[in-house]
Amino acid sequence: MREISLPDTQATTALGRVLARVLRAGDCVLLEGDLGAGKTTLARALLRALCGDAEMEVPSPSYTLVQVYDAPMGEVAHFDLWRLDGPEGVHELGWDDAREGIVLVEWPQRLGTLAPPDALRITLAPDATGGRIARLEGWDTRLAQSAVFGTGDASWA
Numbered sequence: 680m681r682e683i684s685l686p687d688t689q690a691t692t693a694l695g696r697v698l699a700r701v702l703r704a705g706d707c708v709l710l711e712g713d714l715g716a717g718k719t720t721l722a723r724a725l726l727r728a729l730c731g732d733a734e735m736e737v738p739s740p741s742y743t744l745v746q747v748y749d750a751p752m753g754e755v756a757h758f759d760l761w762r763l764d765g766p767e768g769v770h771e772l773g774w775d776d777a778r779e780g781i782v783l784v785e786w787p788q789r790l791g792t793l794a795p796p797d798a799l800r801i802t803l804a805p806d807a808t809g810g811r812i813a814r815l816e817g818w819d820t821r822l823a824q825s826a827v828f829g830t831g832d833a834s835w836a
Contacts (some may be wrong), residue, residue, distance in 0.1 A: 695724025712803035754780035760789035
């Protein structure tokens with residue numbers, strides 16, 4: 680597990696841009712945290728970086744439950760499962776097709792057993808200074824091979 684200090688929104692956005700560099704088709708990123716923890720901020724930064732458009736409008740999928748984006752490397756689906764009671768409705772949202780591309784999931788606990796075991800799990804939580812801590816679980820080897828994550832230097836944030 681890696682812990683990264685995110686003192687402000689800019690650091691959360693920077694983390695999203697850096698993570699976008701290691702994503703590829705078939706990947707799933709599970710975003711956990713309380714309301715207001717920064718999940719959507721991180722997802723927006725990831726999506727903008729993946730699509731190559733820093734100004735792209737990225738609405739929260741809280742009401743639509745899923746938004747799909749065409750990125751140069753293929754489709755990216757952003758799920759917000761807050762309003763689901765469990766995994767029953769996920770298939771109706773296009774989960775199986777979305778898994779062929781990159782998938783970002785807010786409130787992944789609603790996936791139940793559908794949560795991919797090889798996903799990158801990012802938990803965002805407040806820290807004592809008013810910022811956030813991001814805990815990254817999974818992808819240890821891939822992140823270690825990344826030029827940024829492999830150094831242990833989080834000065835990019």
